[in-house]
Amino acid sequence: MPDTYKKLVATQRSPDFRAAAEVVEEPIPEPGPHEVVVRNWYAGVNATDVNITAGRYAPGAEPPFDLGAEAAGEVVAVGRDVKHLQAGDAVVTSTLGGGYREYNCVRASNAYKVSEPTPEALSIMVSGLTASIALQEVADVEPDDVVLVTAAAGGTGQYAVQLAKRNGHHVIGTCGTDEKVALLNDLGCDRPINYREEDVRAVLEREYPDGVDLVYEGVGGKLFDTCVDALAVHGQLLTIGYVSEYVDGPKPVTRPRIYTKLLGKSASIHGFFLPQFAMYFGEHLRHLMELLHRDDLHVAIDERTFRGIESIPDAVEHLHSGQSQGKVVVQLNGA
Numbered sequence: 212m213p214d215t216y217k218k219l220v221a222t223q224r225s226p227d228f229r230a231a232a233e234v235v236e237e238p239i240p241e242p243g244p245h246e247v248v249v250r251n252w253y254a255g256v257n258a259t260d261v262n263i264t265a266g267r268y269a270p271g272a273e274p275p276f277d278l279g280a281e282a283a284g285e286v287v288a289v290g291r292d293v294k295h296l297q298a299g300d301a302v303v304t305s306t307l308g309g310g311y312r313e314y315n316c317v318r319a320s321n322a323y324k325v326s327e328p329t330p331e332a333l334s335i336m337v338s339g340l341t342a343s344i345a346l347q348e349v350a351d352v353e354p355d356d357v358v359l360v361t362a363a364a365g366g367t368g369q370y371a372v373q374l375a376k377r378n379g380h381h382v383i384g385t386c387g388t389d390e391k392v393a394l395l396n397d398l399g400c401d402r403p404i405n406y407r408e409e410d411v412r413a414v415l416e417r418e419y420p421d422g423v424d425l426v427y428e429g430v431g432g433k434l435f436d437t438c439v440d441a442l443a444v445h446g447q448l449l450t451i452g453y454v455s456e457y458v459d460g461p462k463p464v465t466r467p468r469i470y471t472k473l474l475g476k477s478a479s480i481h482g483f484f485l486p487q488f489a490m491y492f493g494e495h496l497r498h499l500m501e502l503l504h505r506d507d508l509h510v511a512i513d514e515r516t517f518r519g520i521e522s523i524p525d526a527v528e529h530l531h532s533g534q535s536q537g538k539v540v541v542q543l544n545g546a
């Protein structure tokens with residue numbers, strides 16, 4: 212094992228990930244009694260990485276702060292009181308700042324054992340858990356309800372589409388390329404909409420006159436407005452993000468307040484932020500892993516290869532270009 216490792220830190224607050232991020236090298240730590248040291252093989256790239264560099268996850272914290280979130284790797288050192296893990300075990304982890312680093316010292320309770328540290332297993336930690344917990348624990352739906360997923364061919368959208376289909380829903384998915392439409396068809400999506408080719412509002416008004424019962428919404432902006440207008444009576448919109456406004460910041464709108472859209476339909480908007488649902492991680496992780504092992508879940512990994520800590524700004528910009536498909540992953544050491 213080397214003495215030092217590289218990680219990425221934000222040296223200034225900025226939604227410009229490349230400008231904020233800097234590679235630093237430091238000694239590989241010894242694990243505390245309840246910790247393990249993990250050699251990260253893969254790190255997951257998330258739309259929200261630019262929110263992290265912007266300091267929106269740790270208001271008041273002064274740079275430098277660590278970047279990244281989920282990773283898959285192998286345990287290389289185990290603390291004195293850790294009983295359930297040993298060196299050589301494959302694990303996935305998800306901690307703020309724990310992804311964009313070659314080695315990670317984490318509480319053993321935050322390292323989940325998996326059969327192999329693959330990109331697919333890694334993608335479950337944030338992308339999969341978000342869709343699974345939001346749809347299962349927060350959404351209020353009946354099996355034959357209509358569910359709309361935005362950014363449906365992305366990291367978390369692809370999970371939402373498949374899990375909603377498994378629950379018996381009719382699933383509509385928006386995306387921005389014909390290749391993504393093909394992926395959504397393969398995933399069982401009933402009505403993929405390429406918003407560059409078709410007007411989403413017109414499609415929804417024409418083909419779903421009774422409205423949409425549940426929206427899994429991560430794009431924001433005009434698409435959010437369209438989704439709110441498309442809600443059925445008693446419809447529910449889960450707002451999981453607004454990627455279209457992360458880089459430039461939320462734009463002010465001067466319109467009648469949101470209650471004018473919701474009250475007459477008894478509709479609701481429900482925020483969802485994964486870290487606040489940690490009590491469900493173990494159960495949903497096990498379920499998603501089982502589906503993956505049984506081939507009942509297809510995880511698309513974006514086909515562009517990013518290798519090494521230095522490649523991470525390219526990977527983040529690729530995700531924000533709108534061109535990525537499936538989960539964007541960076542390959543670190545060992546993989």
Ligand SMILES: NC(=O)c1ccc[n+]([C@@H]2O[C@H](COP(=O)([O-])OP(=O)(O)OC[C@H]3O[C@@H](n4cnc5c(N)ncnc54)[C@H](OP(=O)(O)O)[C@@H]3O)[C@@H](O)[C@H]2O)c1
Pocket residue numbers: 256257258259337338341361362363364365366367368385386387388391429430450451452453454455456483484485486530531532533534535536537538539
């Ligand atoms: N609340 C939570 O706990 C939680 C957890 C995970 C993810 N999320 C949210 O889920 C959303 C998706 O995140 P992800 O990490 O899985 O990313 P992703 O879907 O893999 O990538 C982002 C996708 O968003 C779509 N998009 C639409 N308009 C865009 C714009 N103006 N700029 C960039 N992308 C645009 C693009 O696909 P198309 O053009 O094909 O639509 C793009 O591929 C984000 O809002 C993220 O913050 C929330």
